[in-house]
Amino acid sequence: MIEFLDVHASYDGTTPILKGIDLTIEDGEFVAFVGTNGAGKSTAMRLVNGLLKPDRGAVLIDGVPTTQLKTSELARRVGFLFQNPDRQICSSTVRDELLFGFQAVGRLDDEARRRVDQIIEEFRFDGDADPFLLNRGTRQLLALASIVVLAPPVVVLDEPTTGLDFCECVKVMGIISQLHRAGTTVIMVCHDMEVVADFAERVVVMTDGRVVDQGPTFDVLRNRKTLDEADLVPPQMVDVSLLLPVMEPRFAGTSVATANTLAEMQAAIEDVAAGGAAAMAASEKDALDDVPFQGSERKER
């Protein structure tokens, strides 16, 4: 479990960046942090992995303040993916990069080598390739793999899909959701609301160093007023679901007004269209009651 208790933080000891954050993240949760550039998301992430210590308040990992945990202990508990993967790649081959983490915690044994070979195969890497010659998407995957290989109970991912194309994004999110299914706690900063909607269980909205909303993903994403204030736009299907009932009363009270995903929205619209046709047929039938058969004979193809 990770707890933020009234956390205040700064980089220089004077300019407040985080201004009183209270949060609890349970084991195995998938939490997304959203907010505009500069809202303090990366700063909050640095507090989880202990790179930055609070000026006031405390960040607890399994009940222990980060200030009391040794760096190696923190590294064992929390895997961290930086906003820019190039900041964490430091070896000259993909294999060495993946072994690096084991070396850092003094576990460079046969078991570690087996695990690295397994990951190389899983990710379809070339173990001898030079990380710096890989393209951006593959470097991001490597940075992610170097965390996955150590199997930490918690991963903190700062904008894991930024700068990637759609296929790379799908690949990276596939790996992250696999980790989550296997029980890893995932804390992710992400600007892409479609990705947030597809994967996160809970969303934390930050503005100017504060948490302005948090809760189950769609409770937060459907809260238009708070999103507006945070200068965020909901994912498109939520947007449609919020707008349609206002534009056309026929949608109010139908499943359109609660649909969150593409599949839900498609089904909801099909329902309304079918119901509409049925309702129309019914009313036509009412009006034409004295003309026998016409109403029912003409229907259906």
Next chain:
Amino acid sequence: MIEIEDLTFQYRESDAPVIEDMSLSIPSGAFAGIIGAAGSGKSTLTYALNGIVPHCYPGDFYGSVRIDGNDTCDTTLTDLSQMVGSVCQDIDSQFVSAVVEDEMLYGLENYGVPHDQIEGRVQEALEAMGIADLRQRLIASLSGGQKQKVAIASILAMRPSVLVLDEPTAELDPASSRNVFALLSHYAEAHGTTVVVVEQKIALLSEFTDLLVVVEAGRIRFAGAPEEVLAHSEELLEIGVNCPRCTTLMNRLAAGGLYAGPVCTDVPSACRALCEVAA
């Protein structure tokens, strides 16, 4: 007007052409968007527009690229840079000055813009990007979005007839990304500037562009108005380009016979269309 004719280009180090048999014409004043998977050749295409290809990268170049009638192979980079302004993928490497104002002046002074025009151009470009208040700021102290606007403003001040931007919003949040596109399109419309922008955010491209070009492995797979191109949502997905969700929704409803109107490229148009479906 940009005319690309049978363009093929292969870097000296690469073993296959990165751009193959590409032909495309972009009318003056158009706002063109380029999308495609990583490695499909989008950045190389932008180099072919601003002349870095072939002038700076050795390789095999076939066909031609003409900017307002000037063949890029026969025009010097100096002359080309007055016609084509570019903002590259890594803007931090593009800045030459520490302070915003100096960055703005650098290009203007180097290209011999008459002194009595300089102040007007600086002010106009800063205002166009909504950053007049940042004029005296240190570039290093700016946010990603502000830096991007400075990079664009310093190019706008040169008043190029073509503006090429390579993934200008990659590091930006959705609100600043949209803001950059809105400012750009407003400026371009007012000045008749042709804009070519490489971008992964399909929803932005579909909202702002009037020509959408989908590149696949160095070739143009689709080119046309966003409504035309996005009609192919399933094929686009196969080549790694995702449509906006509301486009996919409407395309699926269309496939199921529930909708027969034009392709919807944004939330408002999808909502209007859905009201008709319900009526």
